[in-house]
Amino acid sequence: xxxxxxxxxxxxSGETRWLTEEEQRTWQALAGMVLKLPSVLDSQLQxxxxxxxxxxxxxxxxxxxxxxxxxxxxxAAIVNGSLSRLSNVVKRLEQRGCIRREPDPDNGxxxxxxxxxxxxxxxxxxxxxxxxxVRRFVFEDLTREEMAVLRDVSRRIVxxxxxxxxxx
Amino acid sequence: xxxxxxxxxxxxSGETRWLTEEEQRTWQALAGMVLKLPSVLDSQLQxxxxxxxxxxxxxxxxxxxxxxxxxxxxxAAIVNGSLSRLSNVVKRLEQRGCIRREPDPDNGxxxxxxxxxxxxxxxxxxxxxxxxxVRRFVFEDLTREEMAVLRDVSRRIVxxxxxxxxxx
DNA sequence: AAAGATTGACCGCTCAATCTTG
DNA sequence: CAAGATTGAGCGGTCAATCTTT
Numbered sequence: 073x074x075x076x077x078x079x080x081x082x083x084x085s086g087e088t089r090w091l092t093e094e095e096q097r098t099w100q101a102l103a104g105m106v107l108k109l110p111s112v113l114d115s116q117l118q119x120x121x122x123x124x125x126x127x128x129x130x131x132x133x134x135x136x137x138x139x140x141x142x143x144x145x146x147x148a149a150i151v152n153g154s155l156s157r158l159s160n161v162v163k164r165l166e167q168r169g170c171i172r173r174e175p176d177p178d179n180g181x182x183x184x185x186x187x188x189x190x191x192x193x194x195x196x197x198x199x200x201x202x203x204x205x206v207r208r209f210v211f212e213d214l215t216r217e218e219m220a221v222l223r224d225v226s227r228r229i230v231x232x233x234x235x236x237x238x239x240x
Numbered sequence: 241x242x243x244x245x246x247x248x249x250x251x252x253s254g255e256t257r258w259l260t261e262e263e264q265r266t267w268q269a270l271a272g273m274v275l276k277l278p279s280v281l282d283s284q285l286q287x288x289x290x291x292x293x294x295x296x297x298x299x300x301x302x303x304x305x306x307x308x309x310x311x312x313x314x315x316a317a318i319v320n321g322s323l324s325r326l327s328n329v330v331k332r333l334e335q336r337g338c339i340r341r342e343p344d345p346d347n348g349x350x351x352x353x354x355x356x357x358x359x360x361x362x363x364x365x366x367x368x369x370x371x372x373x374v375r376r377f378v379f380e381d382l383t384r385e386e387m388a389v390l391r392d393v394s395r396r397i398v399x400x401x402x403x404x405x406x407x408x
Numbered sequence: 409a410a411a412g413a414t415t416g417a418c419c420g421c422t423c424a425a426t427c428t429t430g
Numbered sequence: 431c432a433a434g435a436t437t438g439a440g441c442g443g444t445c446a447a448t449c450t451t452t
Contacts, residue, residue, distance in 0.1 A: 088371055095379055098390055106278055161420090163437095179429085206267060217389075225390055351414090
């Protein structure tokens with residue numbers, strides 16, 4: 073939108089506070105990254121390992137968990153996805169033999185997902201290509217200061233969106 | 241190009257350079273943002289204006305263009321989407337009366353998309369809610385320094401992805 | 409032949425409805 | 431009833447094949 077009344081001192085409940093020039097340029101750049109980064113990483117994983125990034129995250133999260141096992145709801149939080157999305161994805165990964173599901177012995181209304189040996193192998197085979205792509209597109213030329221800002225800002229944004237989850 | 245300290249643009253043939261602790265934590269945070277931000281903004285727009293974020297970007301880009309008109313391929317680049325995705329989306333927006341398409345009079349193999357008055361109205365109605373959401377989730381508490389880093393880093397990542405957009 | 413654009417089939421995400429266990 | 435999980439329909443993105451114009 074070209075011309076806008078500029079009022080910098082009102083809350084959003086009243087008159088809308090539009091973005092400044094600087095904020096617009098930042099949002100343009102951020103939106104580009106947010107749209108393109110998942111797509112290029114997905115494409116790399118799909119091509120080399122027949123996995124989506126989300127599937128990779130699921131396998132990866134399980135691989136570092138105690139007993140390579142996690143409850144579905146905990147797993148969903150870790151991989152930043154909804155429970156129903158996870159359920160659909162895990163069903164496919166189970167059909168491919170990467171994961172098996174069983175009711176939690178401690179409490180029958182939980183389901184735990186367990187990474188199989190076959191799933192582990194697939195993850196191990198996929199990891200180098202994925203990590204190389206992440207390094208190439210994200211970390212290539214970041215300074216430690218930039219990394220710190222990126223991490224901190226990302227965390228704050230995520231926290232504002234979903235106040236439930238938090239990380240070390 | 242930059243120097244090559246290690247094995248940057250190599251497939252998993254050599255030794256993989258894994259992520260450091262710091263990089264892992266940064267990537268975890270960034271991945272969360274990249275997955276959740278589009279989804280929450282989409283949800284806001286969908287609920288209030290029956291638009292996806294991508295559709296909003298399309299209308300917004302046209303609204304600031306000369307004559308509210310852009311070639312499809314230029315528009316695709318501006319909104320960070322593929323031409324075929326754009327084509328599908330514009331088709332729907334055209335059916336809803338927000339946009340019309342016509343062949344470029346200067347060169348018949350281009351198609352130009354034009355924002356209609358109705359499309360303009362829909363955009364104007366959607367803008368306050370969207371901008372408020374962007375401000376709330378992204379710019380809420382960013383310092384100017386953080387904003388500068390975020391913008392710069394995002395641009396560099398997009399630039400690294402853009403040229404090829406495909407994989408070797 | 410090449411560039412711009414479109415199409416449609418396939419696949420996966422979203423959302424609401426539903427099932428199950430405590 | 432509430433929490434965890436699942437399901438399926440609908441919708442939208444991706445990708446390859448195709449069409450059109452130069």
